[in-house]
Every structure is written in structure tokens, then in C-alpha cells.
Amino acid sequence: MNNSTRKIIIAIDGFSSCGKSTMAKDLARAIGYIYIDSGAMYRAVTLYCIKNGLFTNGEINIPELELRIKDIHISFKLDEKTNLPQTYLNGENVEEEIRTMEVSSKVSRVSAIDFVREALVNQQQEMGKEKGIVMDGRDIGTTVFPESELKIFVTASPEIRALRRYDEMVAKGMEVKFEEILKNVKDRDYQDQNREVSPLKRAADAILLDNSLLTVDEQKDWLLQQFEKATQTSN
Template identity: 50%
Template sequence: MKNLVIAIDGYSSCGKSTTAKAVAAALHYAYLDTGAMYRGVTLFLLENNIAFDDMPRIEQVLHDEIHLSFKRNRRTGRNELCLNEVIREDDIRQMRVSNSVSEVSVIAQVRHAMVAQQQRLGRKRGVVMDGRDIGTTVFPDAEVKIFMTADVEVRARRRQDELTAAGQDVPLPDIIENLRKRDHIDSTRAESPLRRAADAVLLDTTHITITEQVDFVLDKVSSALFAAYAHKING
């Protein structure tokens, strides 16, 4: 069976990561949370008091001091982000990181470094990646491209539930403001803006369950695999 690249792009808190993880598990594919990588860079800059406009310093730390990887948590089965060999999954989900990650993501040097890592990790294919520019920049030749969206208030409630479960009490209006700010920055940045690829299938998750989202993506994967098989048979 041909190994595919499955690109799942879209706005924050649409269910991208949860869906991508489930699809990867169903297909026995690798899963790569590209958003976590940008969060890892953001966390490092915040913790080391590096200004987001200090380009020489940012270039230096990207080259010499920031090492990102993923480690599978045996207890939960999740791939968790490691920053310099230390698992920082909970730390990168804090609101202070959420409030800054879009500002860091617009930095060209950061995007170039992350895209290069993502392309290297996905080179062997058989991978599900979720993010904001997977189908447009990282893997424009991905066989399956999904673009996810949802109503901002629904997304905010989902995000609030995640934060509450992690012990963070954040008012809903603050989360809505954060999401709208990130949407604007991500969609208008000069470097790899968030946009739907011309050949991406739109998936609105406002009124559907995670199971329905996963089934939707798996159906598109089945169609892509059938098309690849038919092409091979027909020469």
C-alpha cells in the first residue's frame, strides 16, 4: 500500500490535532504536531527573555540552542514535544505561549527552520501532519489535504475545556480574543500565511463530533489510496 502524506490545516481549536492523532493511529502512520514545534520555539524565547525582533539572537538560538523532538508517552500513547531533550508538552499549552505563538510564527527565520525540520521528518511519507501551512508550503504535494474551520465561539469553548482540564482558569472572552488575534496574524502574515490550498477539502467541525471528523478524513484517505492503486494498474 502506498504511504501517503496527509496534511490537515486550519484554525486553532477546530480539532486538528485530535483528529490527526486518531487518523495516524488508524493508519499506523507517524503523527507530527507542527504547531507544537512553533510553541516550543516560543516557550524558549519567552523563558530566555529574547525579544521577537532580535533577529541575530533568534537565528543563533535556532541554529545552536533550540533542539526539538517528539517522545512517545508510554502511559498516554501521545507524542509529546521535547525542548532540548526535556518534555515540555504542558508548558507549551499555557496561555502565555498561546498569546505569543502567532507573533513568533510570522518570523521568517523561524518558519524556514521549522519547515525544513518538518520536511525532513515527513520525507519517508506515511505521516499525518497538522498545522497551518502543511498543504501549501511544507508538503504541497500531499495526497490528502484537509482544511478545518469552525465557529470561533465553539472553538473558544473547546479551548476553555482543555485549559480547565489542565488546571488553568481562563475567561471565555479572553480566549475568543486570543483566537481572533491569532487568526488575523496567521492569515495575514507574509511568510506562509494560513490559507486553504486550492485542492484541500473543507471540513467545518462546528456541529460534528471528533469521530465524524476522523471518519471524514479516513474516507478521503481511502479515495486517495484507490486513486493511487488505479493509476498504478492503468500504468
């Protein structure tokens, strides 16, 4: 799909439950780029902590992790069969291991550590030097890759996003109340926009995508159009 001789960085930011990760993965696959899964990076650090005995009774040995963080290297490679990105921790494919419940139950504690975040942002920026990447999050276009050639800021009404999450959870057999999910979405929006470190905000040069009423195919076509425009102007 990508006929451009010069690869670019694509930063996709936006509110929770807008489907950013899905659209970022789909776009990367369509254009032959690497999708950087920031969540997987924090999971990989968590797996490292588990494997190296840095958890004791659920608590992290923070001083020891700070000493070791420089030795934790995460990378992504495309699986030749599936064309999906695989997560590597110090050269070892850990894509399946980082998705376990043990990692899931501990990752939030690891991702809250400031020096871990700083180290991973540095690694993400290093990956960006080769271009040809798509990354989604809350502050990719403002903090991680402010120089990215294509920035998308995704939004949708809180009601639409809550309904999507509600439908998803009901489909998994979970008993949930729409009103509670809607409150959670609105609370999350407030927290994301008002947090001290890298608050969620639209970069001045980011293109707004309100996907409240878009189908998946319409959204994909729109993203590909933006990519074509960006690569044409980047050459």
C-alpha cells in the same frame, strides 16, 4: 489500520479552535502514522535557547541563535507504551521539559523569528520525505507540504468555535465572557488570512471539512474514509 504499502503525507489546515491538533493526533494514532507537532518544534528551539543561555532579561540573543540554528535538530518518535509522539531535541527526549511554563512564556518570541521558521519548515519537509506523517497548522498544505497526497481544510462557524473555547475555559475554572472570545476568534481569523508570510488559505486540492455540527466520532469516521480513499488512489 493502514494496510497501504505506500505511505502518504496528510496536511490538516484550518481556522483556530477547530480542533485540528486533536483530530490530527487521533488520526495519526488510528493509522499508525507519526504526528508532527509544529508547536512542539518551536518549543524545543525555545528550550535550547534557555539551556544554552540565549535569553538575557527575557530577550533572545538573535545573532547567536542564527549561528546555532543549524545545530538544532528536532525529531518525533512514537512511545511504544502510549503510541503517542514524543519530541526529541538533538536526540534527547524533551517532551515533558517543553511543556513547562518557562518555555510557554518564551515560545512566542522564538516562533516570530523568520530564520527559525525557515529552519523548522526545512526540517518538517525533511521528515516528510519518508511519508507516513500527519501535520496540522495554517499553511501545511500550501507552504510546508504542497505535494501532500491528502489535504484537509477545517472550518466551523466563529460562534461554534468561540463556544467551544468558552466551554473549555469555564471547565478550567476561568472567568471569561463569550463576547470577548467571539471577538478574539474573529480577529484571529482576519490576522491569519491577511498576514504577510504564509496566510491561511485553502489549497486548491484540499477537501473542506466543516465540523460545526459533527460529533467527535462522526469526524473520526469521515477522516478515516478520506484516508482510505487517498491511500487507494496513491498506490
